[in-house]
Amino acid sequence: MKAAVISKFKDKLEIKDLPIPEVAAKDVLVKVHACGVCHTDLHACNGDWPVKPKLPLVPGHEGVGEVVAIGAEIHHLKIGERVGIPWLYSACGQCDYCLEGKETLCLEQRNSGYSIDGSFAEYCLAHGEYVVKVPDGLSYVDAAPLFCAGVTSYKALKVSGVKPGQWMAIVGVGGLGHLAIQYAVAMGMKVVAIDTGAEKLALAKKLGAIHCIDFMQDKPSERIHELLGGVHGVVCTAVSKAAFEESYRSVRRGGTFVLVGLPPEDMSVPIFDTVLNGIKLIGSIVGTRKDLKECLQFAADGKVKAIIEVKSMNEINEVFADMKQGEITGRIVMSMD
Numbered sequence: 137m138k139a140a141v142i143s144k145f146k147d148k149l150e151i152k153d154l155p156i157p158e159v160a161a162k163d164v165l166v167k168v169h170a171c172g173v174c175h176t177d178l179h180a181c182n183g184d185w186p187v188k189p190k191l192p193l194v195p196g197h198e199g200v201g202e203v204v205a206i207g208a209e210i211h212h213l214k215i216g217e218r219v220g221i222p223w224l225y226s227a228c229g230q231c232d233y234c235l236e237g238k239e240t241l242c243l244e245q246r247n248s249g250y251s252i253d254g255s256f257a258e259y260c261l262a263h264g265e266y267v268v269k270v271p272d273g274l275s276y277v278d279a280a281p282l283f284c285a286g287v288t289s290y291k292a293l294k295v296s297g298v299k300p301g302q303w304m305a306i307v308g309v310g311g312l313g314h315l316a317i318q319y320a321v322a323m324g325m326k327v328v329a330i331d332t333g334a335e336k337l338a339l340a341k342k343l344g345a346i347h348c349i350d351f352m353q354d355k356p357s358e359r360i361h362e363l364l365g366g367v368h369g370v371v372c373t374a375v376s377k378a379a380f381e382e383s384y385r386s387v388r389r390g391g392t393f394v395l396v397g398l399p400p401e402d403m404s405v406p407i408f409d410t411v412l413n414g415i416k417l418i419g420s421i422v423g424t425r426k427d428l429k430e431c432l433q434f435a436a437d438g439k440v441k442a443i444i445e446v447k448s449m450n451e452i453n454e455v456f457a458d459m460k461q462g463e464i465t466g467r468i469v470m471s472m473d
């Protein structure tokens with residue numbers, strides 16, 4: 137099978153011919169039809185984070201396709217069923233986190249396209265208990281970005297506790313951010329969006345943001361305090377320490393800052409202001425199978441739709457180069473068909 141492989145951090149990916157993986161008892165084999173390209177894939181290929189991925193690696197954790205083989209212990213799926221393979225490849229199912237329905241915090245978790253080969257390939261192995269079905273009526277290409285960008289955005293908004301009618305700032309209108317705007321609007325929040333460039337800000341407006349701020353022209357936190365007296369919540373998806381610092385300063389008293397983006401640098405948090413202003417800081421990592429099911433339903437109901445450009449696997453190095461420059465509007469989805 138054809139797959140995009142990274143062998144050394146910061147090198148280019150190579151398209152290789154790999155053997156189709158063997159199915160063990162709890163696995164399913166998925167013939168991948170589409171896979172979104174997440175900024176996390178670029179972090180993985182650069183070795184940006186303290187926990188490193190396996191090498192060589194087939195990245196990709198927004199793969200969707202059809203089940204073509206099923207392990208002996210998986211009984212709830214059929215051949216031909218349409219499923220997606222999320223970042224959470226598997227968890228132990230037995231620890232306190234798993235038992236509380238917080239499987240994305242499981243210490244035994246494995247991650248598709250990071251600790252296990254992912255979906256930048258014609259076929260991908262998945263754990264039968266952790267794939268999630270794609271609702272009828274949602275195409276493979278439209279469904280793919282929801283398996284990470286969609287569910288991560290949706291979950292971050294859920295944990296923010298921001299209520300309908302309150303202000304939510306979405307910082308970074310990239311793959312995650314352009315979906316976060318749509319989920320926030322669908323959840324009844326009023327949105328202010330922050331990124332740079334006419335194209336991304338026009339998209340944010342079209343997707344329902346009431347105010348759009350160009351961070352190269354204005355200081356977002358000052359503008360947000362002028363306009364709104366601060367926001368009730370902010371979800372920062374930007375890959376930049378400066379964006380996190382600005383996000384922190386944008387929150388009104390008693391508000392919530394949800395940290396989602398994963399720039400390699402750290403930020404420092406002022407203790408005095410956090411205490412006196414009663415600020416809540418929440419880290420949010422992808423979403424559970426239940427979150428995924430909910431987030432896919434928004435799309436199946438026509439309330440959310442990723443803005444997508446379709447490319448082929450052969451173009452992955454150019455896609456990464458554009459992503460590094462912040463030149464992608466919406467999400468790139470690789471079609472394997």
Ligand code: 8ID
Pocket residue numbers: 173174175176177179284285288307308309310311312313330331332336351373374375376378379395396397398399420421422423459462464466
């Ligand atoms: O579970 C999680 N927490 C999770 C899941 C998926 C992805 C976290 N992530 C992380 C990725 O690893 C990455 O670090 O979220 C980050 C964003 O992923 P993405 O949406 O896939 O990246 P993108 O499409 O490149 O969008 C990033 C946007 O940030 C903007 C860029 O212009 C781009 O549109 N941005 C930057 I860079 N600096 C900014 C700033 N100072 C900014 N926007 C506003 N202010």
Ligand code: ZN
Pocket residue numbers: 174175176177197223284285
């Ligand atoms: Zn991702």
